Amino acid sequence: MTSTAHPPELYIGLMSGTSLDGVDGVLVDFSGSALKVLGHATGGFSEAFRTELLALNTPGDNELHRAALAANTLARRYAEVVQTLLSQTGVAAHQVRAIGAHGQTVRHRPQEFDVAPGQAGGYTLQLNNPALLAENTGIDVVADFRTRDVAAGGQGAPLVPAFHRQVFGRAGQALAVLNIGGISNLSVLPASASAGMLGFDCGPGNALMDHWCQQHTGQPFDRDGAWAAQGQVNPALLARLAAEPFLHKPPPKSTGRDLFNPAWLAQQLASLPQVSPVDVQTTLTEFTARACSDCVTSYAFDSKVLIVCGGGALNRQLMLRLQQHLPQVAVASSEQHGLPPLEVEAAAFAWLARQTVLRLPGNLASVTGARGERVLGAVYPA
Structure with a gap:
């Protein structure tokens, strides 16, 4: 009897x-x-490295040199998480595509600025050293997923709505997916597959709450929102x-x-x-909740389900x-879905x-505002 099982098609994602x-x-x-998640691993940042990454979000002394060193550190941290995943699952490196x-970011x-009508003048920058990670x-x-969308006149973000549709979409059911990381973003999945999707950043997620909690309690985040x-x-x-003003701008944003x-x-x-x-802290938590819920009310008004992912869940x-x-x-938490x-x-x-490997689009023009769908990312061979 011929087996109908497909050979594994393995990829690793790092965020x-x-x-x-x-x-x-x-x-x-x-x-x-x-899709089936075979393994999940995490790797923390030292307080010094976290402080450096935060500092690099604003102009500073010798920042190009510091950014390059931080990218190397990040790539090595990524590599450690990859090795943990491989050890945890018993998968060999050559089996991962x-x-x-x-x-x-x-x-x-x-x-940021206009070069000419219809041309992209802005930029997005993510610290990384994908060549070192491949090595x-x-x-x-x-890597470098966002810049192709920006080059096509888009926001370069959010990029997760297309994935949300793939994983959480239900035919005939309108729903929304809210990711609450440092920044929050909303994916609006219409009931009809032919209808255009909407996705955009709502505003702050955990970033302000975590900062305030760290500053006043010494804890990296407010566990369970108890404080x-x-x-x-x-x-x-x-x-x-x-x-x-950002909160009151229409998408794409x-x-x-x-x-x-x-x-x-x-x-x-x-x-x-x-x-x-x-x-x-209470006010910041309320602010994040309202910024997100206002977006759901305004743009996902026919959704009866809100799936929440990210640390905010x-x-x-x-x-x-x-x-x-x-x-x-x-x-509900995405775990329930x-x-x-x-x-x-x-x-x-x-x-x-x-x-990217299959040369298929990764963005949604209706989400980012790009001039069309684009294959995203650059490949660094091992």
Whole structure:
């Protein structure tokens, strides 16, 4: 009897996002009708390295040299996570078709200036050394996913909506997927496959909450939102935060730590009567919840399900506030829909690497505003 099983089609996805908390890596098999995550590994960042990455988000002394060294450190950290995945699963390097490595975004300004009508003048920059990663793993690496979309006039972000459609889309059912990393982004999946998808950055995710928590408690994040649950929302501060013009721009739009950073928060706090640290944390949590829920209400109004992934899905207080603001929507972690929240973005970059290898588009023009679909990424052979 002839076997109908397909040989494995293995890719690794690596993601270190704007939360700056480390690397998530997954080994994914795409040979079946649905992707299968065979392994998940993480690698943390030292406090010194995290501080350096955060500093590189703004201009500074000798930053080109520092950025190159940071890229090397990141590539070595990526390689360690890859080796952990291979050891964990018993898979040999030669069995993996490619690694998708997003890199660490330190600048994202896709519409920085106009060169000429209809031409891209902005840029996006992710620290990475994919050549070093290929050298250290013996596996082809696909990297630099965003710049091709920017070159085509797009935002270069978010890139995960096409993957969200592949994994979470349901025929005849409108739903939305909210990724809450350092920055939050929303994918709107219409009920009809023929309808255009929408996806965009909502605003801050964990970035401001994590920064404030680290500064005032020494902890890298507010576990379960327990600290935020102890305070009160400060209406004056919330109003200032919510007045940020980015939040009121229509999509396509994208943002990052270029905007939502400690200096921006300090500016919002300036000249206000002193607000207690715990009330600031509560207000930041409410701000993130409202920024996300407002986007769902405005652009995913026919969705009855909101699937939440990323580290924010583990913040109980944030999830409660989202549900409070969206009473007609079932707010649930992506784990309840087949993929744990900390695996989703890494799996998305495994999928994007596969799209590149197969010379298939990885972006959605309706999401990024690019002039059309494009094959994304550059390949660094092992």
